[in-house]
Amino acid sequence: SQQGEEDPQALSIQEGENATMNCSYKTSINNLQWYRQNSGRGLVHLILIRSNEREKHSGRLRVTLDTSKKSSSLLITASRAADTASYFCARSANNLFFGTGTRLTVIP
């Protein structure tokens, strides 16, 4: 993909468990963004973390950023069936490139 990869490609968990998705990138960034996409729909922004931040929280979401390793992680705590979707990271510099995505399935 264009300069970003998520892993795992697919993740299946039970409702109530935590889900962790990772994102790696290759070049420097100003910020990194996470998005969610339900099947057949556009992407929805979840959270933005700036390059000088290390961790950010929003509700059940926790994002970390390690610029020395060029990686980020998204943690969803206490998952719900409604969290089932694809999750993408996007590297923001002079453009905005997306990774390959993680398909999360939360089993009720």
Next chain:
Amino acid sequence: GAGVSQSPRYKVAKRGQDVALRCDPISGHVSLFWYQQALGQGPEFLTYFQNEAQLDKSGLPSDRFFAERPEGSVSTLKIQRTQQEDSAVYLCASSAYLGTGFSPLHFGNGTRLTVT
């Protein structure tokens, strides 16, 4: 509504036909992006506008693809002489522009193009 609107929602074209895909961004948003998304893949960057200026078109796959945003609001992505490999969902997104890096993108629901 106040969101990004794309039309048509679905488009079927015969190979060789020209198509035009429309995007109405959120009013006042400076930046406008086009992405191409194949089934099961992430969005692949096509082109980016800041107001009416096309600042980056490096992602356009061939010279059959052309995008414009003449008045800095509505944008059109045109594909000439469509090929089967052009079949994909075409996503448009808009955002305000931060001083460094981009602010969150607001996406439309996309146009699903099928070339037969």
